[in-house]
Amino acid sequence: MKLGIQQIEVYKVILRNKEPFRIARGASTESENVVVKVVTDYGVIGWGEASPSKSVTNETPATVIKTLAKIAPKLIGLCPLRIEQDVEIMDSLVKENPAAKAAIDIALHDILGKTARKPLFMVMGGYRTEVLTDLTLGIKSPKEMAKDAVKAVKKGFKALKVKVGIDPVEDVERVRLIRESVGSKIQMRIDANQGWTPPQAIEALGKMKKFNVQFAEQPVPAENLKGLIKVRKNSPIPVMADESVHSPEDAIRLIQAEAVDFMNIKLMKSGGILKGRKIAAIAEAAGIPCMIGCMGESGIGIAAGSHLAAAAKNIQYADLDSDLLLKDRLVTKGGTKVKDSMRIFPRQHGLGIMGLDEKLLGKPLKIYK
Numbered sequence: 001m002k003l004g005i006q007q008i009e010v011y012k013v014i015l016r017n018k019e020p021f022r023i024a025r026g027a028s029t030e031s032e033n034v035v036v037k038v039v040t041d042y043g044v045i046g047w048g049e050a051s052p053s054k055s056v057t058n059e060t061p062a063t064v065i066k067t068l069a070k071i072a073p074k075l076i077g078l079c080p081l082r083i084e085q086d087v088e089i090m091d092s093l094v095k096e097n098p099a100a101k102a103a104i105d106i107a108l109h110d111i112l113g114k115t116a117r118k119p120l121f122m123v124m125g126g127y128r129t130e131v132l133t134d135l136t137l138g139i140k141s142p143k144e145m146a147k148d149a150v151k152a153v154k155k156g157f158k159a160l161k162v163k164v165g166i167d168p169v170e171d172v173e174r175v176r177l178i179r180e181s182v183g184s185k186i187q188m189r190i191d192a193n194q195g196w197t198p199p200q201a202i203e204a205l206g207k208m209k210k211f212n213v214q215f216a217e218q219p220v221p222a223e224n225l226k227g228l229i230k231v232r233k234n235s236p237i238p239v240m241a242d243e244s245v246h247s248p249e250d251a252i253r254l255i256q257a258e259a260v261d262f263m264n265i266k267l268m269k270s271g272g273i274l275k276g277r278k279i280a281a282i283a284e285a286a287g288i289p290c291m292i293g294c295m296g297e298s299g300i301g302i303a304a305g306s307h308l309a310a311a312a313k314n315i316q317y318a319d320l321d322s323d324l325l326l327k328d329r330l331v332t333k334g335g336t337k338v339k340d341s342m343r344i345f346p347r348q349h350g351l352g353i354m355g356l357d358e359k360l361l362g363k364p365l366k367i368y369k
Contacts, residue, residue: 003079007039008072008104009364012061015298015328022139024165024195025055031296031326034064034100035361038107040080044114047353048107049300050099051268051322056243056295059099065365067100072368075104080111087274098246098271099295105272106304106351113307113350120304120350124277124311131309131336131343133320134159134189137178139166146177149186156340159187161217161319165195168204179211189317191217194243198227202234209236214317215262218242228259240264242293247271248278255286263288265308265315268295273308284314291317299323299331303351306336306343318343332357 015031034050052059071090078086086108090101113120121129135157137148149160162178164171175190182188190213196204201219208216215238220227222243232239238261245251245260246269254260263283270276280290292309294302302323309315320336320343323329333355336343346352 002041003081004041004077005038005075005080006041007367007369008075009037009039010065010068010072010366011035011037011361011364012065013298013330013360013362015296015326015330015360017325018327021325023163023191024139024193028296031298031322032061033296033298034061034068034103035300036068036103036107038080038104038111040111044111046080046107046110046114047300047351047356048103048105048110049297050103051295051297051301052099053268053295057096057098057246057269059097063097064100064103067094067097068103069366070094071100071104072366076368080108081115083108083112083274087272099268102267102270102272105274106267106301109273109304110350110353117349119345119347119352120307121310121345124307126311127313128310129345131306131318131320132159132341133318133338133343134161134187135321135324136161136319137163139163142170142174142177145174146181149178149182153182153186158341159189162188162190163193164190165192168196168200171204172207175208175211175213184212187214188212189214189217191242192219194218194221196220198224198230201231205231205235205237213237215240217264218244225257225259229257232259232261238262240291242266245269245279248275248282251279251282255282255288260288262291262317264291264293264319266293266295267301267305267308268297273304276308277312280312280314289316290314291319293319294322297322298326299329299335300351300353303331303335303353306345307351309343310345328357328360330357330360331355
């Protein structure tokens with residue numbers, strides 16, 4: 001039996017949000033993503049997705065497409081199951097550009113699961129069979145966010161991620177009102193998206209302690225390592241790195257600096273599942289639990305993140321909700337559904353994606369063979 005990559009197709013999709021989504025660094029109304037379809041010479045196909053972020057990974061849909069033009073031709077004929085080697089080749093061809101590489105990596109993992117005839121999370125370790133995800137509340141007025149929190153809880157969500165980072169005084173009010181509105185049993189974590197200075201973070205987190213906040217994500221700018229260390233030492237709430245940790249090397253750097261209590265792995269930052277697993281393993285060795293997060297992925301990227309979260313013991317938290325915030329549904333059949341805050345896995349093999357909206361997907365921009 002042959003085991004080679006025969007063809008790689010590249011698509012561009014625009015997915016509209018249900019409503020404008022605002023964080024400390026700006027607002028968005030849609031996700032412009034790049035989807036890849038990797039076809040093997042033995043009849044198995046894999047789906048992958050890039051959801052680039054100019055502010056986080058310095059990528060755009062155009063740079064993803066340009067990067068795939070350099071990578072895809074070199075992967076034709078290679079074995080799709082030798083993922084470590086395939087990723088090494090991608091890294092040798094192009095530096096950085098993790099979201100572009102993630103699209104290929106995710107498709108290869110989809111193929112791995114399908115070839116093994118198992119759901120992907122089972123192939124990778126299968127630590128848990130369902131994953132608790134939070135729902136993210138974008139920045140609005142404190143009262144509006146409290147109303148959104150109540151709606152989310154009524155839908156069955158047991159964990160909320162509250163976006164903050166614009167005004168520390170108002171941020172404390174957001175957290176207070178949300179906690180009062182949803183009660184003490186709902187998990188609540190906050191994300192400042194680099195929006196505070198270290199003194200602002202220390203003051204705000206000190207005031208938020210009484211509202212039972214699980215952790216504070218990226219309170220200060222990613223490049224301010226000294227500030228992150230200072231906040232962690234002076235915060236009563238555990239500190240999580242997001243924009244500060246992209247790669248396994250970043251994870252080691254933050255651990256050595258004693259800068260964080262938790263790490264947020266995102267496939268678009270790490271370059272896919274393979275390196276996401278490496279970050280989780282490095283963090284586990286240091287006693288640092290991880291969360292898996294997302295950018296603006298559709299059900300393809302979310303399925304990939306969910307399978308990784310289920311596979312790895314040290315990924316103890318999940319923020320896998322970007323597909324729920326989108327008005328347009330790219331995955332029409334299969335993928336991971338949400339019930340009572342839990343990501344539920346289909347029995348199908350690989351990522352479990354059975355159907356895509358062909359109108360949204362459109363025709364391939366490029367076909368490499």
